[in-house]
Amino acid sequence: MWDSVGDFLAMGGHAPYVWGSFGMVAAVLLVEWLLVRSRRRRVQIVLQRQSRRSTANGSEGE
Amino acid sequence: MLRSLWTLIRRDVSLIVMRRQDVLTVVAFFILVITLFPLSIGPEPDKLRTLAPGGVWVAAALASLISLDRLFADDWRDGTLEQVALSPQPLAVAALAKVAAHWFSLGLPLVVLSPALGYSLGLEGAELLVLALSLLLGTPVLSLLGAVGAALTLGVRAGGALMALLILPLYAPVLILGAGAVSEAMFDSAYTAHLSLLGAMLAVAVPLVPVAIAGALRIALD
């Protein structure tokens, strides 16, 4: 259907609209994924620290 | 139950009337917002006339929103709300009474004033009547919906702006129908359909929304 890579990228003259849409979706989903991942990491690190502290004290927090 | 409803309304109305300041503030706000339209758009009568239905309705919605902001706040802080919640009558009835009193003292003046303000923006004759009628049917719904927002934001940081975010989307249907009725009247087409739908909304909102308000108040009281 597409003659060349350039033809594909041009999207029949609708390139800014098509790639603007797909690009925004990709960017938003990627950022969301990164944010969720970093929050997960942060929570895990906090809990790991707490876990170490509670085993050191031999008790479960306060 | 009707008796207690009536007593509650009387108590609240007299409370608000004692603080005449509040009524004046809301009415002044309503007029000021409408004044902003000719100031920002220019004095050409044609332009103002096309804008008039939406303008009056937006001003009424904003006035309703700011007047409702503190609807339950005082009663909540001094413990009145807790007593009402513990009393035998349903909290929804008390909430309805509260909103009714609020509307009689702060909503009704806007309805009464609206023909004059509509006239100043270029509406004429029957259009003014339709404007007042649409506000008469619509503003109670706005008060009820706004009361839900006021109850939900009790004891919450950043109350006012948050309440606008919560409630203005819910105002949309009432605004569309209300301003729509006046626009229809301007084009001499049938505005009764709009008014009937507004009336239907009011009829649905009066029994149902107080239940939601009571639920929101219970959450704040817990």
Place this chain on the structure above:
Amino acid sequence: MTARSIPWLKFTAPPNFYVLAERLTPWLWGVAALFLVAGLYVGFFVAPPDYQQGNSYRIMFIHVPAAWMGMFLYLLMALYGAIFLIWRIKMADVMARAIAPTGALMTFLSLWTGALWGAPTWGTYWVWDARLTSTLILLFLFLGYIALHAASDDREKGGRAASLLAIIGAVNVPIIYFSVEWWYNLHQGVSVMRADGPSMAPSMLAALLLMTVAFWVYSAAIVLRRAQSETLSREARKEWAQQAACGRLTRDTRERAVAQAQQENAVSESGGQA
């Protein structure tokens, strides 16, 4: 409660939910990626250009799934909110709260892609059409939910208030949609939204369905991940959560934590009635 006999309710206990999500999400990511690749392939290399719109119609493959997900996630959020309000199941609040950001993003994406699709098709990025306007209002309903949930100092209260708001919003969404549509049709005649061609080629439909599944599964995965983080931070003081964070949650700890949570629930239920 008779509800305790329903096996699904097992996952209302935070440790059980956490383990389930931990097992499910890798699969969900895989399935989402698979459908995404397949959908993009069919959408770009199999589906022919539209005879009227040329290639710009390909935006549909992300626009329609995003719009569907936005609405679906709002209803799901309201449903979890109702479950939280009625049965006080805390995991329902966690789920509703985890859904909200993804729902808001999906709604935003449907507006963005819709604007970019509208520009070449109708010659304008924005019209105050029924669907556009009610989608915009839906976005604000999501934002209101998030803001109200975040504004309360008491998480339990904030959750209940936000859940009530979500339910009221869900009742209002159809009213808003129909009133806006009615208003629009009265004033502007036939909606421009119905400008797309008569029927869709099978390959177009296939791409649309593949992308819808991809969006759906992606949303499920990201919501579960967010809910996991939320669960861990809510239960940060519990032994099971600390073990889970280190990646070595034993069955024994989990079962003890579940039993303890059920006991606490029973106490708060009987105490809540008084």
